[in-house]
Amino acid sequence: MTGFPDSQIWLVIALLGLGTFLIRFSFLGLIGDRDMPEWVLRALRYTPVAVIPGLVAPLVLWPAATDGQPDPSRLVAAAVTLAVGGFTKNVLAAIASGAATLYLMLWLVG
Amino acid sequence: MSNDKLSFGKGFRDGLPFVFVIVPFGMLFGVVATEAGLDLAQVMVMTVLVIAGASQFAAIQQMGDSAPVFIVLATALAVNLRMAMYSATMAPHLGAAPLWKRAVAAYFLVDQSAVLATAEFEARPKATLAEKFAYFFGVVAPIAPLWYGATWIGAVVGGRIPESFALDFAMPITFLAMIAPMVKTLAHLGAALTSVVVALALAWMPYGTGLLVAAVCAMAVGSFIEVAQARRAAA
Numbered sequence: 200m201t202g203f204p205d206s207q208i209w210l211v212i213a214l215l216g217l218g219t220f221l222i223r224f225s226f227l228g229l230i231g232d233r234d235m236p237e238w239v240l241r242a243l244r245y246t247p248v249a250v251i252p253g254l255v256a257p258l259v260l261w262p263a264a265t266d267g268q269p270d271p272s273r274l275v276a277a278a279v280t281l282a283v284g285g286f287t288k289n290v291l292a293a294i295a296s297g298a299a300t301l302y303l304m305l306w307l308v309g
Numbered sequence: 310m311s312n313d314k315l316s317f318g319k320g321f322r323d324g325l326p327f328v329f330v331i332v333p334f335g336m337l338f339g340v341v342a343t344e345a346g347l348d349l350a351q352v353m354v355m356t357v358l359v360i361a362g363a364s365q366f367a368a369i370q371q372m373g374d375s376a377p378v379f380i381v382l383a384t385a386l387a388v389n390l391r392m393a394m395y396s397a398t399m400a401p402h403l404g405a406a407p408l409w410k411r412a413v414a415a416y417f418l419v420d421q422s423a424v425l426a427t428a429e430f431e432a433r434p435k436a437t438l439a440e441k442f443a444y445f446f447g448v449v450a451p452i453a454p455l456w457y458g459a460t461w462i463g464a465v466v467g468g469r470i471p472e473s474f475a476l477d478f479a480m481p482i483t484f485l486a487m488i489a490p491m492v493k494t495l496a497h498l499g500a501a502l503t504s505v506v507v508a509l510a511l512a513w514m515p516y517g518t519g520l521l522v523a524a525v526c527a528m529a530v531g532s533f534i535e536v537a538q539a540r541r542a543a544a
Contacts (some may be wrong), residue, residue: 212354222389222396223392226399227399245497247388247391248492248501251484251504273481294333301478305475
């Protein structure tokens, strides 16, 4: 992996595994049935929608494969994925339509 | 919801449909991780240890951007923070079991087992601890092994896919497909939009630190909208 030595990859794998386990174990194992403040539980509800959109937005707008230039094929594919996912609530259908759109667009536009 | 007792078999049957999600998703992870440069051992150890697809994709993405280790971990672990909520939901149901059993259940506390078990346990307040564990492990019985196996197939096949397949975009499409169905309320929408706008505005910050700021802002906005709506509903 470019710029990422093997030892660091292993370090990430080990610590991500450990950290994820500790998150899962938190209440079940350590904290017990002590109550968490309401505002913390509320904030936790939004973690996936708070992290993933911000992670994905630059990848969609400035793809590395086109040297950071916005690419019509990838933009349209992203829009179709979002629309299908939003309407059907079906992750696989969204992936399939997004991929199909991308290939169709790349074939049409190049 | 039927009234039959909680059992390993019932859990297994309820978990089975998720196989159609787990298998392609695991394969995709194997492909993407291999394309990013991880070897087979690294892909497999990661998928077995972490057993949380979205965070694994996030870690691969951040490593590909050569972010420092602590940023890679902060981003990927932030994606998994929702599991603290699952853990809190399961604690009153499984908390009376011995520590080792709770630890094993914690390892298998994935989206599917948490969601199904929460629904079933809350519908059956009289179910015993043993019945609840049987159901929980029944749910993960088809899911976990197929997740490992599918990742392995993806990793083995992944290196042989030519560049013309534009696999660079498999990860963004997967993320978008995962997130779109999660945007269920105005609060979720507000959080998602905040995340996008702040992350893009702070893209100049080094090593993806802007994303962490964006995530905190987005969680605050989501919480704020939820509270504001509850107040308005109560008034």
